[in-house]
Amino acid sequence: MSIEINKLIGEATAYDKKEMLERNKPKSWLKSVSSFANGEGGILVFGITDDDEVVGLVNAEEDAENISEAIKTKLDPIPAIDLLFKEVDGKKLIVLRVMSGQETPYYYIGDKQRLAFVRIGNESVVADRIQLKNLVMKGSGRTFDGLPSSYRFDDMAFSKLRSVHYKLLQRSFEDSEFASWGIIDENSKLTNAGALLADESPMRQSRIFCTRWNGLDMTSGLGEAIDDVELEGCVIGQLQDAVSFIKNNSRKKWWKENDYREELPDYPERAVTEAIANAIIHRDYMQMGSEIHIDMYDDRLEIYSPGGMMDGRLIQQLNPLTVPSKRRNPLLADFFSRLGLIERRGSGMKKIINTYRRYEHLLDYHAPEFTSNASEFHVTLWNLNYDGSDNNTTTDKASQEMKFIKEPVEFTKEPVEFTKEPVEFTKEFIKASRQIYKLISMNPKVSTIQMADSIGLSTRQVLKYLKRLQELGKIARVGGRKMGEWKIIDEEYEGFFDRI
Secondary structure, eight states, X not given: OHHHHHHHHTTOSOEEEESSOOTTOTHHHHHHHHHHHHTTXXXXXXXXXXXXXXXXXXXXXXXXXXXXXXXXXXXXXXXXXXXXXXXXXXXXXEEEEEOOOSSOOOEEEETTEEEEEEEETTEEEEOOHHHHHHHHHHHTTOOGGGSBOSXXXXXXXXXXXXHHHXXXXXXXXXXXXXHHTTSXXXXXXXXXXXXXXXXXXXXXXXXXXXXXXXXXXXXXXXXXXXXXXXXXXXXXXXXXXXXXXXXXXXXXXXXXXXXXXXXXXSSOHHHHHHHHHHHHHHSOTTSTTOOEXXXXXXXXXXXXXXXXOTTSOOGGGSOTTTOOOOOSSHHHHHHHHHTTSXXXXXXXXXXXXXXXXXXXXXXXXXXXXXXXXXXXXXXXXXXXXXXXXXXXXXXXXXXXXXXXXXXXXXXXXXXXXXXXXXXXXXXXXXXXXXXXXXXXXXXXXXXXXHHHHHHTOOHHHHHHHHHHHHHTTSEEEESOTTTOEEEEOOTTTTTHXXXX
16 A cells, blocks of 8 residues: 555655544644645645555545645645545545745644744654744745854955965956855845855854764773864865865875885775865854864764754655755855865765765775764765774785776785874874964965964974974975065875865
């Protein structure tokens, strides 16, 4: 009988079923109507049990009149619906199709209550404070990133946006584009999107916390975190710094061929970039006190972002390759798309999955995983080089891993090695370098004293780090001591945007 039910619900994104119309308990089914109207629409079938048994209705015509009357008197505003009769095995059913509404929130009014419901998985639940705010914005045709912020445009600098724009598009960012990009609104007020793109973004909830844990979980007992950093400021810079953090805390397996070296990274950079960019773009910035978290373990990388699927569905119950794109922050999505920092709309998860598929012939291969609930979205990327032991140097395993890269060739006798950053790349040096890079990218003429004040180190220590970075060919001083400026020549950092 499930086949018949599928014919009834068609391609509906959500549906519910009732054995009968409970006239004395209209809330039991009107909550589904409210949640469908507040979401992507859905279908409610009367005359089917929870076990998918078609029992039919005793008086379908009278029930239909009661359904119409209850919707008119107990829902505000009244959603668009279609009410149909269907007959299965001689038994009459009522199929109520509820359209996705544009005047959200749609409230149920009864029992001295005024409640808006939303769909979470296959349940209709009362909208919480954040969900209700999002419904109000949807009903007004606004999104969070397009709303005017409480910050002044004149108090903000956008050097990161300007520099990245010039680097990628080979033209200057004109002042007139602040309005066309939605950084300021029609009244010249700074929007929330503009506040997120400012060099020193004042939105504390936009931060990203990155941690490299020692072991397979946070409580493995192997000691404290190996590395950690709190990223803030322009969201474009956060994307760059987050990818750099993962690269600095990853390894590359490599082996030598006759005239070149073959490499296998822990995590494909394209997949990492896409996952972090999507977290920044699609997260719910109305959840105050909840930031993006990137947690690296020995065997995996986990990215958490506030905000579940916009339509309330659970991504783990869907095919991520075919899920349509729903943009919670369309202005941010347009910024990243214009700058070429993400793939075309709606292809984020597909790009991540397809990037990993290149490595599916590896031993212990795991495809990326996506999970969500009402308020969270999680992405898990698995370490391509992890095999559950400390010994990843066997020739046989390396030979098998080479198959995905090129046609099998005779493997050299030299064992597979793990390349690590030079010994001078300590945790403290990496952190200081990242901060120095950020300061230089914002102001190439920044002084050593300014660096020391900003980083919180002594001038002597900053000079030591600057000297070491110059020796390693990571930065260079162009011009004299007083009138010159710093230039970043570290390909792992400055070349990031060229690679994506």
